[in-house]
Amino acid sequence: MSIPLSFLLGYLGTVLTKERNDKKYAELDVRALTGAHAEKAVEQQVEKTA
Helix, strand or coil, X not given: CHHHHXXXXXXXHHHHCCCCCHHHXXXXXXXXXXXXXXXXXXXXXXXHHC
16 A cells, blocks of 8 residues: 555655756756766765675
């Protein structure tokens, strides 16, 4: 029950929010498609596990 409810609440939060940041969205889109700056995330993950 909690998983469908969380999806519903996440969807409603996305649809009902007034926040709009096109510059940040474009940056995240490029990072997702190209993997740009992923090495920083990998380094941070390695430091946490070490």
